[in-house]
Amino acid sequence: MTHETRLERGRRALAEIDGEAGARVVDALADIAPDFATYLLEFPFGDIYARPGLGLREREIATIAALAAMGNAAPQLKVHLEAGLNVGLTRAEIVEILMQIAVYAGFPAALNGLFAAREASTSEVYGRNPAVPWSETATGCSARLPSTAGAT
Known part of the structure; x- marks a missing residue:
C-alpha cells in the first residue's frame, strides 16, 4: 500500500462521510500542522473507515x-x-444512540451529546432546516412535570 493510496482513499472517504465539513477541518490544519492533516486522512479515513467489516452508517x-x-x-x-446524517442515520436514531450512552457514560455525557446534536443539525453551516424541531423525532413518552398551579 503506497502513501498516495492511503491518502487518496482517506480523501474519498472523508468527502463521502463529512462532505464540505471534513474538507474544512483538513484545510484548517494547513497552516498549523499539515502533517497532522495527512495523518488524519491516512489513518482514520484511509485505513479504518475503509475496512470492509462495517458500513459507513455503522462506523x-x-x-x-x-x-x-x-x-x-x-x-x-x-x-x-x-x-451520521450524511450516511443515512435519522435524527431519531441519533437520539437513541445518545440515550444509550447514558447507561454506560452517564447522564452528563448523554445530555452534552443531545445538546450538541441539536446545535449541529440546526447549524446553517450544514444547510439543515432548523424549522424542523428535534422533538418531532422523539419517540416514547413525553416527560412533563406536573403543573403546580392551584397546589396548596
Whole structure:
C-alpha cells in the first residue's frame, strides 16, 4: 500500500462521510500542522473507515457513541453527528444512540451529546432546516412535570 493510496482513499472517504465539513477541518490544519492533516486522512479515513467489516452508517454509530462518551470532544462530535446524517442515520436514531450512552457514560455525557446534536443539525453551516424541531423525532413518552398551579 503506497502513501498516495492511503491518502487518496482517506480523501474519498472523508468527502463521502463529512462532505464540505471534513474538507474544512483538513484545510484548517494547513497552516498549523499539515502533517497532522495527512495523518488524519491516512489513518482514520484511509485505513479504518475503509475496512470492509462495517458500513459507513455503522462506523458513524460507533464514532458518535465514542465521542459523546468521551465528554471532551464536542467539536468532533458535531462533525460526526452531521456525518451520521450524511450516511443515512435519522435524527431519531441519533437520539437513541445518545440515550444509550447514558447507561454506560452517564447522564452528563448523554445530555452534552443531545445538546450538541441539536446545535449541529440546526447549524446553517450544514444547510439543515432548523424549522424542523428535534422533538418531532422523539419517540416514547413525553416527560412533563406536573403543573403546580392551584397546589396548596
